[in-house]
Amino acid sequence: MSWIEEVCAAHADQLQHCVAHPALDQLFASRLPRDRFLVYLHQDLVYLREEAKVLAHAASKARSLDAASRIARLVREVNAEESLRHQTLATHLGQPVDPLAVTPAPATHAYVSHLRSVAFDGGLLEILAALYPSPWLYTCVGRHFADSEPADPLVRNLLDYYRGDSLPRSVATLGALIDDAGAEADQVARLSACRAFAVSLHHQRRFLDMVLTGDAWAFETPQDAGDG
Known part of the structure; x- marks a missing residue:
């Protein structure tokens, strides 16, 4: 078992909580409100x-x-492709979006702040480990919902990406990069990377909580004030 596989195995319960999250159940049953x-x-x-x-x-x-x-x-195979898909789906849902104009919700802000902190202070292994939970989770989501056929074609389009071949290939590439970096890292670096992985998985669950129940700032953001 590779190092990243050991880390994933150690967090299998936390992963399962995310895979079985009600937000994803509702989404892929076409029951999540638009x-x-x-x-x-x-x-x-x-x-x-x-x-x-x-x-x-x-x-x-x-x-x-x-x-x-x-x-x-x-960046090209995962981020650019998935961003384009999300923007297309949002347009079909009647709300085109400029990613640069979206105000991060508190849960999203906390997640990306964690990634930025690791990028600023951490080494390569820690950075890659912090990035791994998100694509890893959605490959598992794709397997979990492999036999689902959402009634909403837009939801089905999204699920087809998660259960297709390209995302698992990218996860395998990221995993190999992590194992290569881990082979050159000392025990302190590996412990830091494991902690960064766990924190990202925590934020991933909070992100799904936000999707399901909402998450608002206690004050108006500049964009919110301008929209009023």
């Missing part, structure tokens, strides 16, 4: 934008051109 589906898409676009920046920072810390190139490809 306004909550839009929240999912809009807030995930914020996450994808920030994730791309953190991946680019990780590429700058790679110790070989090959590793830097593989990390850079992930």
